[in-house]
Amino acid sequence: MAAEKGRGATENGVSRRFNLAEHITDGDWLDAMHLVDGATRRRRTEVTVEHPRTIITRNKSPDISFSQSINAYRGCEHGCIYCFARPTHAYHDLSPGLDFETRLFAKPDAPHLLRAELSKPSHSVSPIAMGTNTDPYQPIERDWKITRQCIEILMECRHPLFITTKSDRILRDLDLLTQMAGDGLVAVMISVTTLDPKVARTLEPRAAHPLRRVEAIRQLATAGIPVVASVSPIIPAITDHEIEAIIETVAAAGARDATFIPVRLPHEVAPLFRAWLQEHYPDRSKKVMRIIHEIRGGRDNDPNFGTRMRGQGVWADLIRARFIKARKRAGFSGERLALRTDLFRPPLGPQLQLF
Known part of the structure; x- marks a missing residue:
């Protein structure tokens, strides 16, 4: 399958992990598709409304x-x-x-559910993280504003919040975040994977330009x-040469610290990543995967607690040593x-909100 401009994955195969039924393709329709949509028809982003029963996910x-x-x-x-x-879509x-x-799910009930869950006497107050699975400031937030509505409730309740994003769209909520920061209730992590826009264009095609993320850090x-700043993931032979430059840049912009994770390739991510390498970096695809295997104990991915976020072996040690040295040079204290x-104060009930 040829790479589609503006998209990251070069494939769209059905996952077989859960023995789900294969989709049957209508070959006749595909043959005639260009007569209706044009030969260069691009996939549009679709959003489906999801109605979950709860909105706070807990982990151990x-x-x-x-x-x-x-x-x-x-x-x-x-x-x-x-x-x-990515594997969660399976x-x-x-x-x-x-x-x-391209086939996204939005949860417009999230603010209502959040208010209900924060009202429960059993709620344990500890920082709620946003952006741990998918980005809370991805492009559709511009229209749905679900992230902003949730932040408004957390600010009202004076509940601590930690946000991770790679979008400068977070600056649209600067009014809320500034108020929360005044009370020590919010911190933000901005992901800066590369400073090279050419690399970013295929690596993370619809995320904000790297320099816009740096400017978001500054503001x-x-x-x-x-x-x-999160210099994650570090991809050997693709972005690892930028470690020092990224840390120096984010430090100058005002970041308080930097962190990193070596690239992880769980489940269906590994074959998608291989196809991406073959499409965009065929000259070094084998080298990249060989180093990743050395970092991940001879496999595409290491799922084990304790090592999955750090990696192992000579290459992991080298990346870590360079990162620590660069952090120290930048003046980060750790x-x-x-x-x-x-x-924290529980949210007001429906009746009290009227007054």
């Missing part, structure tokens, strides 16, 4: 610093080829390939909002950001 992973999260959307239009969330009998970045920091949890 020892590798993750947060225990609860909110995902306003399923799928992500940014189309990052390395996204570890649960919906959709492809982790192009379907993941957030200027507004007094704690911001960390001090962990702590958000306040003692200011």
Whole structure:
């Protein structure tokens, strides 16, 4: 399948992990499609409304610093080829390939559900993370504004929040985030994978330009909002040569620290990533996968707690050593950001909101 301009995945195969039925293709229709839509018809982004019963997801992973999260959307239009969330689309009998970045799900009930869950006496107050699975500021947030509505409720309740994004669209909510930061209730992580727009154009085709992300760091920091840069994932022989330059750039923009994860290729991400390499970097695809295997214990992916976020072996040690040295040179202290949890107040009930 030829790469489609503006999309990350070069394939859209059906996942076989759950023994789901194959989709039957109408060959006659495909033969005549160009007569109706034109030979260069592009896939459009579709959004389906989803009505979940709850909106706060809880986890006990020892590798993750947060225990609860909110995902306003399923799928992500940014189309990052390395996204570890791609396999989740297989649960919906959709492809982790192009379907993941074009057939999206929005949860407009999220604010209502969040208010109800925060009202429960059993709710445990700890930072809620947004952007841990799919980006809360992907392009469709412009119209749906589900992320903003959730932030408004968290601000009202004075509940701590941690946001991860690779979009400067977060600046549209600067008014809310500035107020929360004044009380020590919010921190932001901006992902800067590469500074090279040519690399970003295929690696994460619909995410914000790298320099716009750096500018977002600058504006957030200027507004007094704690911001960390995530140089993730680091892809050997593709982006690893930029480690020092990225850290120097984000430090100059006002980031308080930087973190990284070596590229992870769980489930269907691995074959999609291989196809992407073959399409865009055929000269080094074998080298890239060989190094990834060395980092991941001889496999495409290491799913084990303790090593999946760090990697192992000589290549992982080298990347880590370079990263630590660059962080130190940039003046980062490694001090962990702590958000306040003692200011929480349950949301007002429907009747009190009228007054």
